[in-house]
Amino acid sequence: MIDWVYSLPELLIVALTAAILAAAIVYLPRLTRRIPGLKHSDVNTEFVIRMQAPLFTMTALVLTFTLVEAERNFRQVDSDLTTEASQLNQIDRLLTRYDTPAATVLRPLVRIYAQSIVAEEWPRMLDGKPSQPTTRAYAELSRAVMAMEPAPGRESLIFAELLKSLDAAAEARERRLANVRVRLPGIYWAVILFATLMLLFVSSTIGPTRLRTSVLAAQLAVLGAFIGFVFIMDAPFTGETAVRPVALARVIQAMENRAN
DSSP: OOGGGGGSOHHHHHHHHHHHHHHHHHHHHHHHTTSTTOOOOHHHHHHHHHHHHHHHHHHHHHHHHHHHHHHHHHHHHHHHHHHHHHHHHHHHHHHHHHOSHHHHHHHHHHHHHHHHIIIIIHHHHHTTOOOHHHHHHHHHHHHHHHTOOOOTTHHHHHHHHHHHHHHHHHHHHHHHHHHTTOOOOHHHHHHHHHHHHHHHHHHHTSOOOHHHHHHHHHHHHHHHHHHHHHHHHTOTTSSTTOOOTHHHHHHHHHHHHHHO
16 A cells, blocks of 8 residues: 555655654644643653653664564565575586586576566566466476486486476575565554654653754654664565565576576
8 A cells, every 4th residue: 555655765765754753743742732731841841751761762672673673574585586596596507517418408498487587577576466477487497307317327416406406496486476475564563653653742742942842853853764764674675775686687697608
């Protein structure tokens, strides 16, 4: 529903979340002082300031933990893609070492499969749609490998490694397709939203002065910037810093160089 936000520049997303929270703490005190029992006074302000500091600290800790989880998901997705590219490169290297006419015929099929991932499957998987051409490319490669008849000795050893790499490539593809749905659980965002709203409410009951308002606006702006950063990191395949098939493109280039 809010995926369109990721189409905005990432610096703008961070700036917007920071500005929203900073603006909220500037204007909220005008509303809370009209609520009976929440009228600003020096006595209440002293108490609220003591309570606001630990509340901000707890909110920051929750946000930090959430950022660590988002960063971990992002790095895992990137690592899985690198592993998939490595497996395809390994298949091509093994076919090169096999050094038979049958293996030479198979090597273009590996490149076709890798190119299909980049050109066909990548844009489709981001839209949640399966890529039949990529599935067929892998099936053709798999059938061709299984049809090989290795001679006893060296060829049999290479063929065994080839089958392992082929299975590993299939598993890596499944992980990549599943990783498209990797996001932080909704409970993380619910806790962050609740904690932020409570922090805004408590901070808005502090008697406003220019100095206090400026400090609170700066404090909430920092918090908003971190929330925007977590939001960006929560979508590994979307945005300017998204995971892209760079590793696969490099492997394709390496295969082409090896073929020459």
